[in-house]
Amino acid sequence: MRRLFIANRGEIAVRIIRSAHALGISTVQAVSEADGDMLAARLAGATVVVGPARASKSYLNGAALVQAALESGCDAVHPGYGFLSENAEFAAAVEAAGLVFVGPSAQIIRRMGDKVEARLTAKAAGVPTVPGSDGRVTPETAHAVAEQIGLPLMIKASAGGGGRGIRIVERREELETQLAQASAEAKAAFGDGGLYLERFIRRARHVEVQIIGDGADVVHLYERECSIQRRRQKVWEEAPAVALKPEIRAALCESAVRLGRSVNYKGAGTLEYLYDEESERFFFIEMNTRIQVEHPVTEMITGLDVVQEMLRIAAGRRLSVRQDEVVARGHAIECRINAEDPRRQFAPNPGVVTEFHVPGGPGVRFDGAIYPGYRIPIFYDSLLGKLIVWGETREAALGRLRQALAEMQVSGVETTLPLHRSLVEDPEVLESAVHTNWLEAWLAAHFSPGHAGPTGGGQT
């Protein structure tokens, strides 16, 4: 691999360029017509305009990206996250053009991207999945299935999605009426009354395991805890997950390696799980076959460069580490800094960054895509960068994070910095007493419009 085409934008493009250049690989950055001034375009060895501002005509235009990669003399394509990173057709098109796709094969992307298929693959590898009906239930079969799953359970519409068409059953007596109502509702809403059942985990944590594989061996790089979410978007991530006992952590990470090995996984991947603190059980939910936004917390505790590992593996090299050489040390926390106003329902806030101060000191890192004078385009997501801290203990990391958040300054646009400054003082965050619905309830109580927030008002 000599010349890498970056089919993405924003902070992850910057991140990829840094690792590629450190390995002596030159870079060509794809840019839309709206992105000529982005930081990645300034850092890359060269840029190619791949299409108009709208992502559907640029960063999602597979044919234009492949052509640009070929014409600019690249021999490999890194898809980043989002956009076409988990698009099997794009991976196949890259390979068909004689280029290396930095990620797993199209076949694996397709297989693990299909929720049903991924669940079956996990089951076959002995990885626990959320107990549920395998497919649809009828009023006749529902009782027997409910008996197996246990209560409370969720009735979900087969044709639903994104939280729509879900009912929770607490007591067995309710099951029959709830099923009938859910079926009628699903038929009205989706034109399909089909239902399936799943165990309802009241207070779930979101934990996930980073794996890397070279097609022959798979290792895990330990787990991350990402329960602090708003509308299913992660806001704050940590490694390791302090809620897990050592034996549970070991079993969780081993299960991820087992699943990765069962498909001869090649590249970086993340297995996402729900963790039920009451029963101390974890359940596989899905796999992402790409780099993730929150990979830096893993890098901070393991000392590994996950993007470099991806590039090495794509170039046909073996993993640089064996499992017994992967050592987790200390604790890392990442805060996502978005151009959103947390005091106004997280309204997106595009504009010009007038001032920008990056905090420093030991264990402090910022992976970002902004600079003073940068105009944030309106066409893409709101992630400006990620503030990441490391400490020997979680307490030490929180102390560094508190100072780094106080130092950090972004002017010209509203950001989520005030939210993080409040979170870092919150007693439940300090104890990691959180679950996936924790932040939304906390926001309603502490950060609703007009509320000054626990640390007082002031726009930053």
Add this chain to the structure above:
Amino acid sequence: MAVKSMVSPVIGQFYSRPDPQQPPYLQPGDAIAAGATIGLVEVMKTFTRVEAEEAGRFVRYLVEDEDMVMPGDALFEYEA
């Protein structure tokens, strides 16, 4: 009956239809109820619904589907 217009509350990309495969929310002459959806404005992958402030009769869109709009740009005309 006076012809009035309604402006965009935000900067973004205007959509006169729920998705590219569907017809526009409104055709000239359509009756509109207060609160009815007239279009969408997308900014940073977040969609803001543009809702009719009052009941009336739709006259025409003043911007094209997928046009960039600024806060205060007139989006459509209606009679009320």
